[in-house]
Amino acid sequence: MSDLTELEACVLGLIWSQGPCTPYSVQQIMKSSPSPHWSGSAGAIYPVFQRLERAALVRSQSQKQGKRESRAFQTTAAGTRALRSWIGPPVSEWAGDLPIDPLRTRVRFLGALSVEKQRTFLGEARTMLERKRNEIQKDCRELKKSHDQFQYTMARGALHVTRARIRWLQEIDDSLE
Amino acid sequence: MSDLTELEACVLGLIWSQGPCTPYSVQQIMKSSPSPHWSGSAGAIYPVFQRLERAALVRSQSQKQGKRESRAFQTTAAGTRALRSWIGPPVSEWAGDLPIDPLRTRVRFLGALSVEKQRTFLGEARTMLERKRNEIQKDCRELKKSHDQFQYTMARGALHVTRARIRWLQEIDDSLE
DNA sequence: CCGCTCATGTAACTGGTTACATGATTTA
DNA sequence: TAAATCATGTAACCAGTTACATGAGCGG
Incomplete structure (x- = not known):
């Protein structure tokens, strides 16, 4: 193969x-x-x-x-x-390449929206990311003592990245002032 | 359509x-x-x-x-x-879903490698991510005064995520002690 | 005039998707 | 016994890939 x-x-x-x-x-x-x-x-x-x-x-x-x-x-x-x-x-x-992220792709063209719509977009996206982060956090706690160490590691990776994405949206929001 | x-x-x-x-x-x-x-x-x-x-x-x-x-x-x-x-x-x-990340997929099965190989893997991956981070940082500086605000925003997103991935690898490395 | 880049496309393939088909076993 | 789930697969489709084909314009 x-x-x-x-x-x-x-x-x-x-x-x-x-x-x-x-x-x-x-x-x-x-x-x-x-x-x-x-x-x-x-x-x-x-x-x-x-x-x-x-x-x-x-x-x-x-x-x-x-x-x-x-x-x-x-x-x-x-x-x-x-x-x-x-x-x-x-x-x-x-390995260093950014995973393709549909959210980032959309942000690239955010200029096509009115500033109001941009804010709505960012708000909604953040809500979803925060929900996701909470899910993942729960997951992490459960997997902490998992038999499979690397499943926990995966969840931690997910958490790191999701937090980073939230911070990023925050930053965009701030820059719209 | x-x-x-x-x-x-x-x-x-x-x-x-x-x-x-x-x-x-x-x-x-x-x-x-x-x-x-x-x-x-x-x-x-x-x-x-x-x-x-x-x-x-x-x-x-x-x-x-x-x-x-x-x-x-x-x-x-x-x-x-x-x-x-x-x-x-x-x-x-x-929107909240994690982008599919081939590196994370591999880490999930890292247990299939000897601890030595695991370290090598993590080291190499980190080198690549750090190189990428530097590239992106340069990009950010260049795009800062770009005509297209959101191209800069994209680069910032890339930076946030890449840093998060580096921190994550660091964390795994530490946990292998 | 040779090779490179500009510029436009087509053809065959491929990996994964949805939707379908079938029948056994379990549960309400 | 009817419905849900277990379990195995197939068939048609589809978007994107590689590889190919064609020809204009340009620099050495």
Whole structure:
């Protein structure tokens, strides 16, 4: 497998971290994520599992109970290697790049609005960001003693960034005086 | 036009902010952006212009010099309206959502690496982020007196977020003790 | 006149989306 | 027993990507 897509690698990582699991359960994890940026639809997930298995990065064994059949997947040694090399080091060039942020994109063209509308926009955006920040904070507290240290780390990252975005909106608001 | 894609809206916004311009010049702007998340390829840009014109959000007039012909596009009144309603308010639900960040995705699975590799990873990532931060800082200084206030604002946003990401990596590094 | 940039496009592909289809199992 | 959820997939679509094609104008 030449190069994993983000989704493929993410699924691979989840299989790795969850141990044997079904496409369905991975799908549930993706859907329940606080801000899922993938649909987690069957139409995406199942083909990914197929590709990963074809590339021998995961293997499956069917575990049928009664007439209901399902297959449990786990990473192979090659799969773990692929995951590790996907993560790095070496860290890819783009690592410093800003994640694409639809809110920032909109702010770029904020000049198209009247100053009043600009204020409304900024106010609404801040409300949403603050709500998000609170959610994440709650998440952090819950994950603090999580078995998986890096899930907590993720949440902390989310918190840092969300706070930064709030500060930024604050700054814009101030500059509109 | 039911709903603009991010790329369509972004192009529309650029046409709006630049005044009459050609697909090619918009393409150049996209390519020269500090962290372009679109390829800015002709295969993307030209069809977008076609769609925007079909939807009467932009109009064009050919400005041929000699045998060389090119068309200059500008937004129509409907185009400006579409841009404004794309920006909001009302601000969309997802505004608070975290932008998808490939670095964070990788950190989620950092546990797959040895602690040594984890440190290397974090070190490299930080170097890149710091380099980026410096670039952005320079950008900020240059844009400070820019004609377009919101371009400066964008850069400030980038700075806030990048600093937050650096602090986050710092925090992870500390927690590995 | 050769190569570079300007400038405009098309064609094939690809990864992920929505919507659909199917049937087993559990719960009200 | 009807509805919801578990669980597995397929099919059509769509936006953006890479790669290609074409030709004008310009500097060495």
